[in-house]
């Protein structure tokens with residue numbers, strides 16, 4: 001009986017799990033799922049050591065803003081911890097409508113719908129509208145939630161080279177079908193730090209009457225007036241059908257949003273499985289996002305600090321000769337090009353008290369294995385100097 005613990009399961013699926021190579025390697029090298037035992041802003045405590053967080057998406061550093069914490073606690077006291085149901089049934093509350101109206105107004109769109117995860121929002125931003133027989137043109141490097149939305153829609157998906165409007169033009173112009181067409185791209189690509197080439201893409205999209213969907217999870221809060229995002233940065237608000245994104249980055253919460261015209265948002269509310277059959281955003285998270293949104297409009301210092309920090313950080317990396325894949329945003333990859341180098345670099349940073357995350361192929365294109373770092377408005381100049389020293393040390397270890 002005791003020995004059965006070590007034996008291979010007769011169940012094929014359980015055996016698949018037991019023998020999975022990626023899981024075995026993840027457990028052996030343990031680069032992911034580290035659980036911090038304490039955090040205050042960019043200071044974390046992990047494995048008995050104080051460290052600097054350098055891979056969080058808390059771009060504006062609002063997760064520990066006193067007003068955000070206070071609003072979130074107050075919402076829980078007033079509404080309880082959970083909505084305990086989906087929006088069409090028992091989950092809708094007035095605070096959802098308030099947040100949606102404020103987000104829609106900020107983004108310059110008629111309507112908005114919020115979900116309990118950014119993944120759900122961005123997946124439904126595609127799956128709600130595309131159907132079997134439609135044609136989706138998507139940047140090769142879009143986030144998996146958008147791709148899952150495309151797959152769930154049963155539409156045909158064609159992927160153009162990353163940030164290459166000419167490739168999109170080639171594909172869309174040679175598409176034989178007169179089927180409804182879609183363009184899916186991101187405002188900011190979070191692994192690469194690249195800004196999506198929206199002006200060129202949208203011009204082509206317009207010419208071929210594509211329905212366009214822009215995921216601005218990493219551009220919201222970072223680009224545009226008061227952080228309205230990449231679409232605003234390029235002055236394209238009226239040209240975009242759907243802007244979707246996450247509440248878990250600059251908005252210091254969890255959840256996501258889909259914004260567009262009233263017609264398309266109401267259609268989504270009727271037809272999207274992700275929207276209809278999943279519990280509504282919780283009170284504490286909605287309040288955190290709404291208060292962060294207010295802070296973005298009343299305290300411009302956070303956005304300024306984010307960019308000051310980003311410039312200081314990038315100058316240090318440039319001096320060290322590190323390849324940052326021409327990042328144009330506070331999401332800054334350090335491209336090392338091999339899994340082994342990434343592992344050694346990541347470990348050396350950890351040793352020096354800097355927490356980052358590795359991203360290796362196939363999560364990134366082959367040869368682009370990287371360490372993903374992201375700057376926050378909460379980093380101090382001293383922390384960024386310390387990060388620079390750790391980078392110099394790690395560079396010697398590869």
Ligand SMILES: Cc1ncc(COP(=O)(O)O)c(C=O)c1O
Pocket residue numbers: 117118119120122143145186190215217218245246247248249254255256
């Ligand atoms: C581009 C993009 N879209 C959507 C998401 C999903 O957002 P969330 O993590 O809030 O579910 C992410 C998450 O990292 C993302 O990077």
